[in-house]
Amino acid sequence: MGSELVRFESVCTRDIDTLVLEELSVSPAFRSWLLEPLSLSVESATMSGAWYSAVDGEPANRERTRRRTDVELGLEIGGEQVLVVLASTIGSPDSPFLSDGSLERYRTRRERALANEWDDCRTILIAPAETIAADTDVETPAFDATVSLESIREWFDGRETDRGDYRATLVAAAIDHSGPETDSRGAVGERVPTIVRQYRAAVSDRDPTLELTADPDLAGSSDETGAETRYAVAVDAPSLASDHRLVHELKRGAVDLRIPGAADHLESFAARYAAVLSPATKLLTAGDALVLRRSVPAIEPDSPDAGAGGSESGADAATSAGETGSRSESTSADGREAGITNGDFRAQNAETVEAALEAVRDLLEISERIQD
Numbered sequence: 001m002g003s004e005l006v007r008f009e010s011v012c013t014r015d016i017d018t019l020v021l022e023e024l025s026v027s028p029a030f031r032s033w034l035l036e037p038l039s040l041s042v043e044s045a046t047m048s049g050a051w052y053s054a055v056d057g058e059p060a061n062r063e064r065t066r067r068r069t070d071v072e073l074g075l076e077i078g079g080e081q082v083l084v085v086l087a088s089t090i091g092s093p094d095s096p097f098l099s100d101g102s103l104e105r106y107r108t109r110r111e112r113a114l115a116n117e118w119d120d121c122r123t124i125l126i127a128p129a130e131t132i133a134a135d136t137d138v139e140t141p142a143f144d145a146t147v148s149l150e151s152i153r154e155w156f157d158g159r160e161t162d163r164g165d166y167r168a169t170l171v172a173a174a175i176d177h178s179g180p181e182t183d184s185r186g187a188v189g190e191r192v193p194t195i196v197r198q199y200r201a202a203v204s205d206r207d208p209t210l211e212l213t214a215d216p217d218l219a220g221s222s223d224e225t226g227a228e229t230r231y232a233v234a235v236d237a238p239s240l241a242s243d244h245r246l247v248h249e250l251k252r253g254a255v256d257l258r259i260p261g262a263a264d265h266l267e268s269f270a271a272r273y274a275a276v277l278s279p280a281t282k283l284l285t286a287g288d289a290l291v292l293r294r295s296v297p298a299i300e301p302d303s304p305d306a307g308a309g310g311s312e313s314g315a316d317a318a319t320s321a322g323e324t325g326s327r328s329e330s331t332s333a334d335g336r337e338a339g340i341t342n343g344d345f346r347a348q349n350a351e352t353v354e355a356a357l358e359a360v361r362d363l364l365e366i367s368e369r370i371q372d
Contacts (some may be wrong), residue, residue: 008173012236016088021052021071037145038122080119087124090174103142128175149175198345202353211236239364241371253298257363262290281298295350296360
């Protein structure tokens with residue numbers, strides 16, 4: 001199968017994590033190459049284990065607190081137990097992943113590992129080259145070593161096999177989707193609105209385990225209320241089922257959990273999960289998908305803390321008022337949105353962000369129950 005026949009419409013960090021975990025587990029050549037920047041004697045090492053969706057070095061379990069997903073590799077080298085933490089992101093340099101809150105856990109990971117059973121702990125950042133440059137261009141980098149997605153793509157290209165071509169195509173798609181001013185599909189010219197970037201940064205500070213990207217399937221369109229869905233943010237987390245999609249439409253004021261192929265089972269679903277569904281959760285259908293919707297305060301670019309403390313949340317208010325459009329954004333002469341700073345956004349939208357996070361967490365819990 002030629003790589004030209006393969007297309008990836010949407011790629012997320014979890015795809016890179018899964019690829020890296022598999023290759024570390026089954027390919028000694030890839031393992032040696034990827035860990036080379038750490039200057040470890042990998043050739044003589046014994047792999048003692050590998051974990052995906054790890055929490056502070058322990059394999060994920062049902063009782064875990066939600067943490068950012070990482071790949072962690074245990075090695076025995078010369079009688080010492082060495083933990084390697086591999087943090088992947090396909091985000092651009094202004095991604096919330098590079099916020100101080102997200103990076104601090106990697107700076108302290110070594111201390112936590114050494115306090116347990118590990119003799120040594122090393123960290124690697126896997127990211128697009130421009131994102132790596134943003135991390136290394138600081139006084140105290142958060143990682144011991146870095147490996148660019150571009151170099152991983154070249155490594156797979158060099159295998160000259162169908163499997164290698166497939167892997168290289170996947171990594172290339174991840175690189176293409178990482179542009180600093182595009183959505184997660186990498187659509188040329190589709191600027192990610194400032195309010196979306198500010199919201200992502202605010203959420204990352206509160207919960208670094210959640211990965212937010214501009215939603216690739218909704219960018220540039222509008223819904224029946226007139227709310228521009230380029231303000232839709234896709235949410236990914238370890239507890240989200242692989243075929244489920246969780247989307248927060250900021251201007252509309254709705255957080256939706258979309259379950260494909262389940263539209264015909266709305267009534268049976270409602271009966272089966274009645275005990276765990278919040279009264280605030282609405283069940284809808286969209287095509288063949290069942291949609292679980294939580295209404296939350298809308299976030300408007302020109303209205304700080306819009307909806308916070310109001311009597312109606314975004315989606316409900318839009319429906320009751322019969323809105324057919326939303327207020328336009330103000331822009332500066334260079335085309336950039338004229339808005340508040342990240343710090344101002346966090347302060348003025350604290351209650352709004354917290355309400356959205358509560359809805360996200362509730363829907364993630366339902367997604368986890370369904371896949372079990």
